[in-house]
Amino acid sequence: MASITTADVMPSEEARVAWLDALGERCLAEAHRFAEARALDHFSGHREGELAKTVIPQFVAGGKSLRPMFAYVGWRCGGPESDAALRAASSLELLHCFALAQDDVMDGSLLRRGRPALHIRFARWHSEQGWSGSADRFGESAATLFGDLFLVWSEQMLRESGLDTESLSRGWPRYDLMRAELAVGQLADLVNDAREFPSWETLLDVLRRKSGNYTVRRPLEFGAALAGCGPDVLDALADYGELVGEAFQFRDDLLGVFGDPAVTGKPAGQDLRDRKASSVVVLAAEMADRRQRAELDELLALPTVDDEAVSRWRRLIVTSGARDRLGELIRERADKAVAAIDPALFPPHAADSLSILAVRCTERDQ
Amino acid sequence: MASITTADVMPSEEARVAWLDALGERCLAEAHRFAEARALDHFSGHREGELAKTVIPQFVAGGKSLRPMFAYVGWRCGGPESDAALRAASSLELLHCFALAQDDVMDGSLLRRGRPALHIRFARWHSEQGWSGSADRFGESAATLFGDLFLVWSEQMLRESGLDTESLSRGWPRYDLMRAELAVGQLADLVNDAREFPSWETLLDVLRRKSGNYTVRRPLEFGAALAGCGPDVLDALADYGELVGEAFQFRDDLLGVFGDPAVTGKPAGQDLRDRKASSVVVLAAEMADRRQRAELDELLALPTVDDEAVSRWRRLIVTSGARDRLGELIRERADKAVAAIDPALFPPHAADSLSILAVRCTERDQ
Numbered sequence: 001m002a003s004i005t006t007a008d009v010m011p012s013e014e015a016r017v018a019w020l021d022a023l024g025e026r027c028l029a030e031a032h033r034f035a036e037a038r039a040l041d042h043f044s045g046h047r048e049g050e051l052a053k054t055v056i057p058q059f060v061a062g063g064k065s066l067r068p069m070f071a072y073v074g075w076r077c078g079g080p081e082s083d084a085a086l087r088a089a090s091s092l093e094l095l096h097c098f099a100l101a102q103d104d105v106m107d108g109s110l111l112r113r114g115r116p117a118l119h120i121r122f123a124r125w126h127s128e129q130g131w132s133g134s135a136d137r138f139g140e141s142a143a144t145l146f147g148d149l150f151l152v153w154s155e156q157m158l159r160e161s162g163l164d165t166e167s168l169s170r171g172w173p174r175y176d177l178m179r180a181e182l183a184v185g186q187l188a189d190l191v192n193d194a195r196e197f198p199s200w201e202t203l204l205d206v207l208r209r210k211s212g213n214y215t216v217r218r219p220l221e222f223g224a225a226l227a228g229c230g231p232d233v234l235d236a237l238a239d240y241g242e243l244v245g246e247a248f249q250f251r252d253d254l255l256g257v258f259g260d261p262a263v264t265g266k267p268a269g270q271d272l273r274d275r276k277a278s279s280v281v282v283l284a285a286e287m288a289d290r291r292q293r294a295e296l297d298e299l300l301a302l303p304t305v306d307d308e309a310v311s312r313w314r315r316l317i318v319t320s321g322a323r324d325r326l327g328e329l330i331r332e333r334a335d336k337a338v339a340a341i342d343p344a345l346f347p348p349h350a351a352d353s354l355s356i357l358a359v360r361c362t363e364r365d366q
Numbered sequence: 367m368a369s370i371t372t373a374d375v376m377p378s379e380e381a382r383v384a385w386l387d388a389l390g391e392r393c394l395a396e397a398h399r400f401a402e403a404r405a406l407d408h409f410s411g412h413r414e415g416e417l418a419k420t421v422i423p424q425f426v427a428g429g430k431s432l433r434p435m436f437a438y439v440g441w442r443c444g445g446p447e448s449d450a451a452l453r454a455a456s457s458l459e460l461l462h463c464f465a466l467a468q469d470d471v472m473d474g475s476l477l478r479r480g481r482p483a484l485h486i487r488f489a490r491w492h493s494e495q496g497w498s499g500s501a502d503r504f505g506e507s508a509a510t511l512f513g514d515l516f517l518v519w520s521e522q523m524l525r526e527s528g529l530d531t532e533s534l535s536r537g538w539p540r541y542d543l544m545r546a547e548l549a550v551g552q553l554a555d556l557v558n559d560a561r562e563f564p565s566w567e568t569l570l571d572v573l574r575r576k577s578g579n580y581t582v583r584r585p586l587e588f589g590a591a592l593a594g595c596g597p598d599v600l601d602a603l604a605d606y607g608e609l610v611g612e613a614f615q616f617r618d619d620l621l622g623v624f625g626d627p628a629v630t631g632k633p634a635g636q637d638l639r640d641r642k643a644s645s646v647v648v649l650a651a652e653m654a655d656r657r658q659r660a661e662l663d664e665l666l667a668l669p670t671v672d673d674e675a676v677s678r679w680r681r682l683i684v685t686s687g688a689r690d691r692l693g694e695l696i697r698e699r700a701d702k703a704v705a706a707i708d709p710a711l712f713p714p715h716a717a718d719s720l721s722i723l724a725v726r727c728t729e730r731d732q
Binding site for chain 1: 464468495517542552
């Protein structure tokens with residue numbers, strides 16, 4: 001008989017990666033199941049519901065389940081494996097669907113997850129019916145309402161997760177903060193977009209208040225709070241979460257300029273076409289020499305950013321050194337984040353998961 | 367010394383009216399206090415928050431508190447006077463603010479409660495800052511986000527009302543249903559507006575699914591469920607609520623055509639200008655003779671409905687008999703509703719309150 005080896009007790013990194021992949025899939029399946037059941041409840045038997053019954057669960061199924069994974073890993077910093085906790089964590093995927101559906105309306109985004117955005121799909125449907133009134137306006141209103149439903153369903157899914165009242169009551173303040181920050185942060189984003197070109201410092205401030213917190217830090221804290229983790233663990237997760245969240249956003253911004261459309265599901269150079277003051281764009285402006293700055297002003301003043309302008313702008317970002325510098329900043333943050341996870345404070349499986357997720361968030365190509 | 371008279375034990379109708387008025391004010395004050403505290407939490411210290419900190423609580427304060435009153439009267443069908451139940455009931459006012467903020471964006475309404483609608487106020491603010499981008503789009507996005515915050519705050523206010531877990535767990539299914547019906551009903555409304563002119567039957571169906579349930583029936587059922595009322599009481603409240611809710615909407619539609627702008631806070635004949643297929647408009651079409659129907663088709667085809675067209679359309683509604691007929695339908699429903707409240711099932715104070723509210727909802731002029 002084989003004796004028990006270290007490999008049986010301490011799973012290999014490969015096994016941990018497989019566990020995380022399976023976790024992501026289970027979370028997505030839970031969120032999908034919940035949304036599908038609610039869509040059936042509310043949209044059966046009405047003509048306007050036929051499309052919703054298909055499109056709503058499909059929209060949920062397209063996610064990456066990153067926030068539920070962080071929430072569940074947060075839970076595992078202090079709690080046992082639990083189906084109820086997994087459902088509670090998965091409720092964050094529906095919260096994310098709320099944010100995507102409504103943000104795409106506000107930002108006028110045409111594509112989401114490689115498909116037409118929700119508001120575009122419902123605008124097309126309106127046109128196909130030959131109805132009166134503005135199809136665009138109808139599509140935007142419908143997507144906003146589906147966003148509202150996702151927001152309601154997320155909270156309902158958490159409340160009905162099966163977690164005991166005490167665990168839930170530890171989680172609610174974090175959950176409420178996350179929901180409010182999401183709306184308040186999106187407002188700050190809109191204000192930022194409307195103002196003059198921001199400085200690097202202003203940009204970091206908005207980023208910390210919005211995406212940085214929302215994607216990594218808050219989900220981790222939420223899961224750990226549900227499990228009743230103490231302040232030491234919560235503080236370390238806050239440090240880790242802020243660093244990985246920021247690096248995640250930097251990586252997202254690099255993909256918004258240099259990403260492969262076939263992988264990201266968004267048009268090439270979309271952030272440049274939208275003249276979005278993203279981290280890589282602002283950093284290029286700060287690092288540009290005089291000649292480059294003049295060219296950037298020219299690009300910013302163009303009425304529309306076409307393929308040729310995208311190429312010029314990309315070249316400028318590379319030659320200014322901003323692309324490489326942002327890559328360094330991402331790696332620095334990922335390294336610091338992993339160092340924030342003190343092995344004395346965290347169970348080994350949680351520490352391993354956090355290391356793997358730090359890499360996954362900062363080296364991802366979609 | 368004066369002996370105890372019936373008047374001391376059974377409060378007069380006047381005392382009951384005063385109690386209801388005070389109830390409405392207390393509910394509004396609770397909702398206002400909650401929203402103000404949250405707005406301070408989230409908007410202090412940010413430039414974009416200065417206006418929100420003022421406008422958000424002001425928006426709440428402008429309400430009529432009808433839904434919280436029904437919810438609290440529902441609670442009093444089985445529960446004792448309770449500050450916690452009053453706060454739970456008041457959470458419905460924030461839910462209503464969510465609906466108003468977003469519906470006004472979708473319907474393009476300019477005025478709300480005698481002031482510019484939320485999206486208009488934030489569009490103006492954007493213009494005043496001299497920012498780039500579309501001020502209208504910014505205003506709509508901001509109002510949508512404030513709507514989201516109201517939706518979140520309503521649920522948070524209910525959860526933190528101080529009601530015990532058991533009472534709350536009886537209320538959640540009703541609350542979830544109400545929230546979902548609100549979004550699904552608004553979608554049905556948009557679809558209805560986009561289609562051809564509806565029949566009276568189609569209109570009643572949409573009305574029952576949306577406003578009829580939302581304003582009276584669901585709040586009553588929610589409050590009674592919190593208090594643990596049995597099926598007999600819940601069934602009677604459902605009957606009462608459906609009738610009063612429908613009559614409330616009919617009355618609202620009459621005000622949308624004939625209401626005094628100084629009292630309603632909306633422009634005269636707004637529903638006609640918006641070519642809204644409201645109950646009174648659809649009923650006039652059904653009751654119109656051939657000549658009147660031809661004139662109506664002419665009015666419906668006008669590119670814009672000006673003051674003169676409003677006058678013609680109003681005259682047509684009166685001469686078709688639709689105005690008087692709708693008044694009869696309102697009175698019939700109010701009478702039937704009061705009859706649904708069996709004195710054997712309801713405490714006298716609750717029965718009295720329901721009678722007074724039935725009248726108030728159907729004879730209101732704002």
